[in-house]
Structures are given as C-alpha cells and as structure tokens.
Amino acid sequence: MEITTGTQDDDGIVGELAAVAEAKRDLSRREEVAVRRARVTGLSWAEIGTLLGVTRQTMHRKYRKVG
Numbered sequence: 001m002e003i004t005t006g007t008q009d010d011d012g013i014v015g016e017l018a019a020v021a022e023a024k025r026d027l028s029r030r031e032e033v034a035v036r037r038a039r040v041t042g043l044s045w046a047e048i049g050t051l052l053g054v055t056r057q058t059m060h061r062k063y064r065k066v067g
Helices: 008-040 045-052 056-063
Strands: none
Touching: 008 045, 008 056, 045 056
C-alpha cells in the first residue's frame, strides 16, 4: 500500500506509523511464542493471562490452538 503525503513532516509521521505497525507485528509474534512456551512448561491459561494482564478466557480464545 502506497501512501502519499503532502509535506516532509508527513513523511516522518508515515514512517513512525509504519514503525509502530511493525513493532505490533513483532510483539504479536513474541507473545505467541511466549504463550506456546508457557503452555509447554505447564502454566495455566489463568496464569498466562494474569502475567499478560488479560483474562483466562481471553487467552484461551486467542490461543486455543496452541494447546
């Protein structure tokens, strides 16, 4: 997707937003790996949820395929 901007200042904002989007993708991948490892080591959905600041139900719904 190409985004056109009107000023040089806009270019900085577009770059920053692109960096934020990339950071969110990276964080999502890190979270999935960490959740998978936590489940393998025996942590419950409730424990993982507490550590990540969400409910057990949220974790189970999001990662039920992890195990």
